[in-house]
Amino acid sequence: MSKLIALLAFGALAAGLVAAPAQAAVDPAAAPSAKTLYDEGPSGRYLVDGPWLRRLDPLNIGLLGRWQSGASVTGWDSVSVPNAWNATDDSLTSYFGSVGWYRRDFKLPSAAADTAWVMRFEEVNFAATVWLNGTKIGSHEGAYMPFELRLPKNLVKRGAVNRLVVRVDSRRTINDLPPSERDARGKALGGWWNYAGILREV
Template identity: 30%
Template structure:
């Protein structure tokens, strides 16, 4: 989830945990709570974890003063199942889906530059309404919905989680990052062994206009040596696009030799580098 090219703060480690079974709290009135480690599910750390449908995580972290003028992103590897995030009492966004990464942008008015910032995350998991496992009967699943009527268990995507204990909470890493006003919203790499190349697909957000912005795309081989570099000017009317980047004499990935390349993508503007992301990828063809 995180990228070493971006200035960032690792928010893994000890947070405070508050079970809110009766939905009594909000982001500005949280008790101190109990220690909990992130990443990790609360079922493995909290006494009597079942029937906790709603819970809060909170902690503080300092935003460097020299980050002022940039954009702050709070990125989560995954939160099970639905969550909303507050920074210093400002709701900055929400996400639904327990297995997908996401990042939320903190507006300037929510950030205390050069000071401690309070982050609070409200987490809801309707799967935790089940108190006894395995819950194979449909009736048992439907009966559990009374504990989370606004988020019915039957409407939450799930597989065998009703067969065994659910996992709830912030179960993957969290990181705060500074990016430019214009920054990457997505970056994907698709290898093409036959063409000795890869396709880089991107989406840019933040700036009112992408005119004048360009991408610098560098491919590094498994030993870290640069093997190609491509410059692409962004179209005025498009915030997404793709480009082919050469991968000469590709070294193939396989189980016995899992060689990985790295694509380093830099977003450049008149003021210099706006953002930078890197993605690892393997050169491999899969067929039947």
């Protein structure tokens, strides 16, 4: 019997629409909603909506602090995803990028052993590293290209709570596409803005 490949679609907010964060009181976990963002495409897709947690990391200390496996919600804010954490910040510091983390607890829609699960991220700007239940399952670079990660059978919890953590690094170099450039006076060049976060469906 062939395995059912189910896509978990994680909602991503348009770059200009960002809800004001609130200090997280709880870390909710719920099964994905039985709805999709597109009428056409594979069956068995779900949208992981509802509240996410976000933590900004301007000093880039999250990896050293093992934020990918921590249980505490201290320092995390509740946000809606899609989310661009610098949507209202037009400073040069914002343009040249930083690091932020997203976290979501969820239960699988089905605990059936013959069901495999795939996460599809439509856009994360710029570099994404993804952990499931504290273990890294993949990474990707490129703001405008979607990517998919299979949830390993030995890591995913069926009938229990799973934790997805995404580290987003929006810092760019002149060799990235689009590049991060500035003139001799330090002024940003280019006709685009470096919005940072989970910007579209995953």
